[in-house]
Structures are given as structure tokens and as C-alpha cells.
């Protein structure tokens with residue numbers, strides 16, 4: 130069903146009884162050409178682009194829970210293209226371009242809102258390093274502006290300009306960055322993939338990967354065995370567990386990251402802001418809640434909830450940056466399982482098992498990556514090649530030492 134203004138009017142006149150479910154609820158077939166394990170943002174986008182760009186239709190996405198129950202529906206939704214590392218910057222630049230057309234591409238409103246992202250600078254050293262970063266972003270063809278203190282004050286007057294300890298000296302602004310509605314992204318890709326014939330199978334946990342003579346043959350699931358020509362792993366925080374089913378040990382650890390939401394407030398924060406000292410980022414959702422987060426909890430876990438110590442730490446950082454936050458009430462918090470790679474950058478690659486592919490290591494930044502990751506992974510699975518913008522994400526960089534050192538926390542999350 131195609132969404133349009135005309136359709137809304139039509140449905141309005143017929144009591145809104147004609148809307149169709151966003152995707153079917155098919156029973157798993159006994160065999161597929163391609164199975165994608167994991168119905169998060171990356172898995173659903175991969176299935177969508179496999180069908181759309183490569184014409185493969187006999188695909189299943191196997192999700193152990195429900196669509197949107199993983200990190201794709203738990204994150205703070207920041208989308209930006211301000212990465213400086215060689216391997217990462219073309220990838221995130223491409224992804225932001227895909228975000229800009231995503232609602233039209235999917236015929237589904239993912240509520241991408243380019244409201245800008247301001248990174249605060251608090252010292253001369255930080256101004257210098259952010260200026261360098263701004264120049265790198267500009268040289269790549271994306272947008273970046275350095276603001277002085279007065280310009281930051283004009284842009285975000287509610288920040289703490291009286292702080293002695295963390296004085297605001299300026300900021301790096303990317304106006305095309307912003308936020309999107311996280312679960313709408315999962316639903317939009319699920320709906321798009323389903324319309325192209327992809328079976329989205331919820332409540333279907335993969336419990337084993339069948340391999341014969343070094344070639345993947347299918348998977349074992351909580352709903353029976355399913356044969357497959359190719360299998361793509363795409364399970365974010367559960368990456369190590371799935372890889373272990375195929376006898377692989379990955380350079381990835383799982384950690385908890387929490388997000389927090391306050392009660393709904395009148396429009397107050399007009400952009401996304403990153404604190405320049407300590408780890409804190411905040412935006413305001415369209416419903417009015419302030420959405421914010423900080424550091425990882427700092428220990429390995431598969432729990433989707435965090436601890437009070439980190440909550441206090443994040444609230445302190447928030448209060449230092451915007452003292453008025455002290456008057457708001459925090460309504461909800463939750464955790465997601467981060468797939469932390471050892472260099473803080475992702476992996477999209479074949480594995481040593483024929484026809485078995487891996488996508489993961491998105492750390493705390495994989496929401497913004499969903500469109501580019503899905504289209505790159507689809508290309509890899511369909512053709513065997515990665516597009517140039519994702520060419521640095523090979524698994525063997527951990528063997529050769531060609532790491533893409535973003536601030537990976539890897540084995541030492543406390544040093545982040």
C-alpha cells in the first residue's frame with residue numbers, strides 16, 4: 130500500500146479501516162536463497178537493498194524477538210557525518226546523503242530532522258583540534274562551521290556560559306546532522322523489504338549455523354532448521370555469540386549503553402549538543418522529552434539495562450552543560466547491548482566460511498550507519514564485493530594492523 134495525502138483522505142472517509150499491516154507474518158519456509166540473522170536496522174536495511182538493488186527476492190530476516198526491540202529502537206538517534214578517520218569518513222558521508230532521501234525512498238516518514246549538531250569546545254587545544262576536524266569535513270564535501278563563543282550563545286542560549294570549570298570557548302556545528310525517529314527506521318525498512326517479497330520472521334531465534342566442508346548450508350532456529358544459499362550475520366550486541374556458533378572468535382566485546390528520557394517539555398533544545406568535556410549528548414524529541422546519554426556502563430554484559438552509577442554520572446555531566454536540566458524529571462531509562470570492536474570501527478566482510486558473511490562492531494554509533502551499512506552489506510552478499518565507501522571495513526585489518534582508530538573502548542571501556 131502506497132502512502133500519500135490522498136490515501137489519508139480516502140482512509141479518513143472510510144473510518145480508517147483500510148490500513149494494512151506494515152509487513153506480513155509468514156511462517157518460515159524450509160529454504161531461502163539468503164538468510165539475514167537479526168531484524169535490527171542493519172539486518173532489515175540489508176534485506177531491503179538486496180531485494181531493491183540486486184533483485185534477490187527469496188530472502189528471510191530471522192529475528193529472535195520483535196522488530197525494533199534491539200538497539201535500533203533503543204538509541205538516542207543522532208545522525209551525523211563528522212568522522213575524521215580515513216576509513217570512516219567516506220562511509221558516514223555517504224550514509225548522511227542516504228538519510229536525506231530515506232523517507233521518500235521508503236515511502237515512510239522516518240522523521241529525519243536535520244536540526245544540526247553542535248560539538249562544544251572548552252579549551253584552546255580543543256578549538257584547534259575541532260578546527261582541523263571541520264577542515265577535514267569541508268575538504269570531503271560535507272558541511273562544518275566553527276562558531277565562536279558569542280555565536281554559540283546566540284545558537285544555544287540555554288547552555289552554561291558561567292561555568293568556571295568548563296568554560297565554553299566555541300563549537301563545531303554541522304547543520305545537516307540531526308535526529309530521526311528510531312523505530313520508524315526499523316518499521317520503514319521492514320515494510321519496504323516485505324513489499325519486495327522478503328519474509329520477516331519474528332520470534333525466531335537462530336540457535337546454530339550449519340556448515341559442511343567449510344560451506345554454510347543453513348541455520349537451526351527455535352522454529353526448526355532452515356536451509357540457505359547464503360547467510361548474513363547482523364546481530365549487533367550478540368555478534369560474538371552468533372560467530373561462536375560458526376566457530377569464530379571476533380575482536381568484539383559486548384557492553385551496556387544507557388539512554389534517558391525526561392518528561393515532555395515545551396520546545397527548548399533546538400539542536401543536538403555534545404558536551405566537549407566528559408561524554409554527554411542531548412536532543413529534544415518531537416514529543417518534547419529530552420533524550421540524552423553518556424558513556425558505556427563499563428563492564429561486559431548482555432543485559433538490556435544499566436546501573437545507577439552511570440545514570441548519576443550522565444546527570445552530572447548534563448547539569449554542568451545545561452543547569453536548567455536540574456528542574457526536569459527523568460521519566461525512563463533503558464540499556465542496549467553494544468558490539469564494541471577493538472578499534473571502535475565496524476566490520477562488514479566475508480568470513481573464512483564460504484557464503485557466511487558478517488556485519489557488526491557498530492559500537493555506540495551504528496544508527497547513523499544503517500542506510501550505508503545495509504546497502505554495502507547487500508552488495509557484498511550479492512556480488513562478493515564491498516563498495517569503495519565501505520572498503521576499509523575488512524576483518525583482516527585486525528591481523529595486518531591497519532586499524533581505523535576511532536575512540537574504540539574495546540577491552541578497556543574505562544579509558545573511554
Ligand SMILES: Cc1cc2nc3c(=O)[nH]c(=O)nc-3n(C[C@H](O)[C@H](O)[C@H](O)COP(=O)(O)OP(=O)(O)OC[C@H]3O[C@@H](n4cnc5c(N)ncnc54)[C@H](O)[C@@H]3O)c2cc1C
Nearest residue numbers: 167169170171193199200201204205207335465495496497
Ligand atoms: C542507548 C544507545 C544509544 C545509542 N545512540 C546512538 C546514536 O545517537 N547514534 C548512532 O548512530 N548510534 C547510536 N547507538 C548505536 C546504534 O543503536 C547501534 O549501533 C545499531 O542500532 C546496531 O545495529 P542494529 O540496529 O542492527 O542492532 P539491533 O537493533 O540490536 O539488531 C540486532 C537484532 O539481532 C537480534 N538477534 C540477536 N541474536 C539473535 C539470534 N540468535 N537470532 C535471531 N536474532 C537475533 C536482536 O534481537 C536484535 O533485534 C546507540 C545505541 C544505544 C544502545
